[in-house]
Amino acid sequence: MSILSGNLLQMPIDLLKFPNDLLREVLKLCDPFELYKLSKCSKKRSQKATILRGTKRWKISYYGGNDMIIWTDGPNYRFKQTDNPEDYFKTTRRYGNYMYIEFPKGGPVELFVYLLELFGIRTVEFLEPSFGEFDNVSKVAKLSIDRKMEVEAFRIRNIEEVQDVLDFMPLLNQMDITREFQCSIKFPPEFHFEFVKYPSQIYIRESSWFTIGQLLDCTCVRIELDNSTFNNRDLDVFLHEWKNAGAFPNLRVLKIESEKIDNQSPILEMIPPITNVNNPRIEVSINNKFYYHILDGVPVNKDDGTEGWLKVELGGYSPRLQFLIADPADTVVEEIPEDDDDDW
Template sequence: MPIALLKFPIDFLRDVFKLCDPFQLYCLSKCSKRTQRSIKLSGTRNWKIFSGSNRAVIHVDDWRYSFQKAEKPEAHFQQDNFYKSSSIQCPDGDVDLFFILLDTFGIRLVGMLSIDLCNFESVSKKAKILIERDIEIEEFCIENTRGAKDAVHIMPLVNRLNITEEFECWPRFLCGFHYQLDKYPKKIFINWSYWFDINQLLNSTCVRMVLDKSILSNQHIDVFLRKWNKAGEFPNLRWLQIASKKLDNRSPILGMIPPIQSFNSPTIFIRGTSDEFVENAVRVTKEDGTVGWLKVELGRWPELKFLVSNPST
């Protein structure tokens, strides 16, 4: 016997919808436009969405629920309760999948958005809507792809997005263009970082920076560290790691010729991480008393590690 669900009092509906998982709420939302509007009575519940190619994951109440595009009409609404996954109808692939879930649940926080530059049109659609709605993105990742010709267009979009925690960039961008990162989340990782120049490094407000395959030189690092040495500069920085073939033994960094290391110093690490540690580093003291630990190794890929001690951790 059908139940006129929407005729119940709003307070009752709110309590009912709060007991539903995202799959149940999504199914209800497809009954009618009125039902779709009503399920938002369940409240925000700290909804968070993680989006990749043809798949999105909703995180709520310490559970993750995976939604994917239904490849065939008969697969629509099919669920796998063991893996907490469900198929939904999406005419335009991952773009529709992303925004259907965003609108259905009234989500205001993207946990992670992973994009592929091989399909720049879909990337652009997602970015523009997120910019218009000023939705926070904790982690933004540009996946490793051979089709990086549209990278020159993605960076202006990246600078308009509200990325707060981490920016990851894996592909090798084409040479001949100027790529600029204007806004800095807490962490950045750039695999092919030849385009991340000294001016961007000097303007950074990051806590953690990893720049691989860089072209920053001894002179660049020396300029950066001398600025860091001044009181009040780079107050957030805790970790800097740079791999660059431009690091050599021809010019000094803070008056020291690489390799820079001290075999009498202890192993210094940042508590709670597995990869942020430095051994045999040279102690560097800032004007305000803050202590940094610097190590520069030479070899096939010369590498700099710089850890800034935080007394609270």
């Protein structure tokens, strides 16, 4: 392994003469930087490295700039553009794993395709125009559609030209987004969009376009909607539907902020604010891959006995509903005694 780590390309043997099974085992020991350098030695070696790249489940991420990230089971490896030939293939471990490379004439999109082919990648870990460059991210998203790739997380934030996003949104339902969708763009009042397929989690900061009909159809595990237009009646309809046995089997967390939540009508026969005012205080938390907790919620139950915890607040930044569905496998319910000021 020490030979592969530092001197893979200077080995005094011809790798291409190795039997395929042995060469496959050698390539499994290589990190993405070493495999990339090997692929650039010659066209024949590039083909060999591609065919025998091993069985690792590589993933790729792109954020719209002039670099690309390959994910493995452990660390990630960032390919970063440089215009200085003296820096080609130089690596640094400062603030992560970086290797400086010459970008192809087609820019990041061509590099994206090259890395897909080299590593046999079928999954995009993150796709996000975090540098404000939506054009290249849009092209990469279209590639993911054409290649039927899974996109685990797609995020739309910090985009100056809203029209770019509006033009792209019809393609969103063609993408296979599985884990997370985030959007913080404020769309025009007439904007309308409906999901055909939901990922596991959605976070929408400007969610006035997300209707009660979509909420009732949503299959997410976690739903967070800020700046919503939902009112008490909308939330009451949703929660009464949730109480039916078998409804929303995936849902674990719902958080909705809306200026239209008030104390003028009931939600599940309770007038907001809805909160536990008794002592001891109760904190309910989900301790799995996405942590969430509610303090001072009140218990509500489905017809099948499933327990949920509901809290509706009217003060603070914005009226807010929080709803957590408990599961004995990962949910902790703790009593928090009120502090005794007399002890001081």
